[in-house]
Amino acid sequence: MADTATKTEEAHSDHHDDHHHDQSFWSKYVFSTDHKVIGMQYMLTGVAMALIGGFMSYVFRMQLAFPDESVPFFGRVSSLEYNALVTNHGTIMIFWVAMPILIAAFGNFLIPLMCGCDDMVFPRINRLSYQVFLLSAVVLVISFFVPGGGFGGAWTAYPPLSANAEYSLTPMGSTLWILAVALEFVAFLMGGINFITTAMNARAKGMRMFDIPLVVWMIVIASILFMISVGPLIAGAIMLLLDQLVGTAFFNPFRGGDPILWQHLFWFFGHPEVYVVLLPALGIVGEIIPTFARKKFFGYKLALYTVFATGILSFVVWAHHQFIAGVDPRMVHLFTVTTLLISIPIAELCFLYIATLYGGSISFKTPMLWALAFVVEFLIGGVTGIHLGASGADIYMHDTYFVVAHFHYTFFPIAIIGFYAGITFWFPKWTGCMLNEFWGKVHFWLTIIPFNCIFIPLFILGMGGQHRRIYNHQHFSELATPEYQNLRIFATVSLIVMLLAQVIFFVNIILSLRKGKKAGKNPWKANTLEWTTESPPGHGNFKELPEVYRGPYEYSVPGRKEDYWPQDQKE
Template sequence: MTSATFPPSPPENTSWSRYFGFNTDAKVIGIQYIVTAFFFFLIGGLLAMIIRGELITPPADLVDRTVYNGIYTMHGTIMLFLFIFPVLNGLNNLLIPTMIGAPDMAFPRLNAVAFWLVPIFGALLIGSFFVPGGPAYSGWWSYPPVSTQNPLGHFINGQGLWITAVALSGVSSIMGAINFVTTILRMRSPGMGFFMMPVYCWTALAAQSLQLIGLPALTGGAVMLLMDLSFGTSFYQPEGGGDPVLYQHFFWFYSHPAVYVIILPVFGIFSELFPVYSRKPLFGYVYVCLASFIIVALGLVVWVHHMFPSGVAQWMRNFFMFSTMLIAVPTGVKVFAWLGTIWRGKLRLTTPMLFCLGGLFNFVFAGITGIMLATVPVDIHVSNTYFVVGHFHYVIYGAAVMGIFAAIYHWFPKFIGRMPYEGLGKLHFLLTFIGANLNFLPMHPLGLMGMPRRVSSYDPEFAFWNVLASLGAFLLGVSIIPFLLNMVSAWVRGPKAPHNPWNAIGLEWLLPSPPPEDNFGEHVPTVISRPYGYGTGAPLVEHQAEIEKQLTLQEASA
């Protein structure tokens, strides 16, 4: 491939029908992932409203206790397996090929199959709630022996459907991980060495490598659990020589690193957006890149800190306490790099920048409580209480989801070709930031006071903090309304977007808005510098000025 002197032409097919069929274009699949994920996000959010509606008063007076337990489990699994992972896969599909100059993913058909598994296991997962013997008692951990009880005595039961859905989710994610890793390793544009890649691609490579290492353990553990439940095996049954704690090791060997699978791409989003809206190069680029893989290495040796109350040996408690606390070091490197980027920058408080700043604030708070939970005495004291729930939601919603919103607002003009409305975006941020903190902050004193999770009634001494948390949850529910209005109205009739509305630096911004099906096609530019030259005047690719000139002429003629 050679350097380009002219940019590719805008896409010919912009019909909505392409999003409703089997399509192998990574950009179409990316939008399919994101829209599907937000459909399930609304379902999971509705379940959260029911949970907080029940907890706004001490007695259980809204739903039956068994139904409440089932709703609690379904909320967690829907948000993780049907929202957060699919929406990140959608961003990977949109950003990785365009950021590295690839025409598509390495395996386009496998990419499409991985997406179409999502609605299949989504239907199974939600259907399990309505089938007798569902996951009401076992929780989203699905620990045996509780999860291996089969009141119906045959395969078709709610717990079995739920486990099957989780296993299919693992298969889909493994397919996606193979695609993302291969694409980054083998399809970069000329001149783009590893230390000239955008940080988002580094974090995606790190996160998906972690998927390939850890996810087979959870998938295999879920299959073994399904066999114990439905076919009478004894992998986890003590009476048959099995060990129920073995399942906990399988589960947490992946499920703690899964937090890094989620947060690492969000770190990449922060690293891409802070330079754009601060007009400064990313501080400590090399160290930020390397820190991602240090997090991967340490993330594989932290899982037992979720099992401190399970009777593990003291040496394991000591080792995993140390390794869990150590992971704060590479994470801190990234935080200081972002602060160094923002420091004395020419800040533009646009909607994407506000979500990044809010996500960074929430993540620092989550990191502080994470260090507390890494210590054995504190972890045992607050285990299975709302302190852990609050910490987890600060990471997942307070940091990760806010980073995802930042990415959507930032790259929406590029891949949809329309500009979102700034006023609605800032209203969305304000409601989200206030609602998230009002919802999740009160969970920490509740946990320290001893309120356990998964209860629908509680002592009146917990009422004050629960009322605050419920009000925050309802505000968080309202916050999604301006987001949906913004996305739908902007997509239908928003102002047409230029090819680079934010004056950002990166290969994706040298494409028309929206990009053509094969991105640059045969005319991939040769990369000659890192993508963070804000204020330096250094071009990113050969013939960059000519490409941008021709893009401007295309926009003017359109």
């Protein structure tokens, strides 16, 4: 059987070599089934959506800092518009930025390359998944411009606010919003099936379970978590859609429904979703740290078991988002315990990263800076989570800016720092050009410092009791003090500095593509399989499909001349 397998593989690769020339622009970049192109499409769409989401945050932060004044490039913000902006900022940043960039873009690009195969196992489903995703993004953007404006019931879409147009005042916006989210789920279900099946079935010869690079593991586990957790929410989305459009009463307490059910359906997905986007970012960091510390990853298997534990625990913590929603007090105790428990595996992973650094010969290249920043900033996010996970403290903190600051300290490292770490690390492989180190570092510091300046004031404001859904704090005398207002202005100015600093990144990319150094096959001297092929990899990825002889993190092995040992080298 193995013999026939090799033969088919050989026959295939012969065919591959003479197969692709003269493809038109459309079939090469738009309707391609090639995983690298699809990954790039996801990446560009995600970045475009990030710009929209970033612009939204600028508008509503301006409203908070300078209430009821006309915002440059937007105009005056009404309370309805404010709600729509906040809602769609959250939705976009999670579903259209973190998910496509971290899972879909990096997953598509890395899984076949790191597993040593020529493409995803279902390339056409992969293409379809991107097309559905693009459609979902278009539907969401359209929803801002329909009569009544975009949906403004928060990204959690609690009924009855989201279920009845007479409450939400956005009859079309809320329907399109649910439709967009549902389409996005379908896209990621298809993508996830592809990732999981590829990593399970199509790994290179010799690659055993524990030779798979961490980031592939993490993306696969994230896909599994997503797939299992999203089911009830898809059912719930259909129910909510029927409530909106047809007038059923699934979540209407006046007619026998139960709004708490939606909260459960939502958070049963919503909490594992945090780990769905966290794990790929942790994986990216887990690739970068050993490469730039030139050390074997400390406790590779332990890290995997920790991630398994996180995955399992992530399914039993969801109700900590509902402590004050009127859920059963006995369950609240249970969920407090599980919530505090889940910080253990995540803390353990951070310790493993630090232990990997210990005694290594660290070089602070840009990707490494981002990776270290991830660990530090995520730690702050995790530690502040303890306050919110404990039900007693949460009763005070719930729905204040403390919560906002807390989850931005987790999501910003995940979505933005994780993205920059990954893109600066794999940019040479993706395009064949090196990024400029100096401007990369300038961009890093101009992002990280303002980021902290935005959210540390929000912690203080939150502990002062500032509620997160107020659009003009001047209406509340206790919150309208000049001390608080100065903190808000400080956060807003920091946000503008941070957003402007991103221009450096884009300019850096364009200049590096034009004039950057050629990267060569393996600029970072890393071990995993994607570094053994050309940069950028051609169609079919490898000239000869590689074979794997060892784990992915064999750095500085005693007795070897070089301090790295690629997975596909026999000796």
